[in-house]
Amino acid sequence: MRKTSELLWQxxxxxxxxxxxxxxxxxxxxxxxxxxxxxxxxxxxxxxxRYMEAVAYPGMDTHKRAHDVFRDEIATLxxxxxxxxxxxxxxxxTYLTEWLKRHVFGTDKELEAFILASAxx
Numbered sequence: 496m497r498k499t500s501e502l503l504w505q506x507x508x509x510x511x512x513x514x515x516x517x518x519x520x521x522x523x524x525x526x527x528x529x530x531x532x533x534x535x536x537x538x539x540x541x542x543x544x545r546y547m548e549a550v551a552y553p554g555m556d557t558h559k560r561a562h563d564v565f566r567d568e569i570a571t572l573x574x575x576x577x578x579x580x581x582x583x584x585x586x587x588x589t590y591l592t593e594w595l596k597r598h599v600f601g602t603d604k605e606l607e608a609f610i611l612a613s614a615x616x
Contacts, residue, residue: 508539509599519588525579533569550613561602
């Protein structure tokens, strides 16, 4: 029986996001990995935002603004068109990974609790 303290779809998608972020650290990574991160992030955020709407989540506006910050950071990286050297690769990976950790283990846990308490799963 599945524990009721977690949402499987959310956990699987979060793990995929962390795995993509880890790929940025590889010396041969480039804009294609950032683009992959952007595409998967959009898929994940869109699903979360649909759930927030479906359950009438009261923190939806704040949560969506947080998503938009992450979206903007990734878009800025892609728009710069600059090569990613080892130093900037480390900074990008660390910054985005830390942001995602704070979001997943803070903001998303609040949403998870709300979804689990709602009639919509």
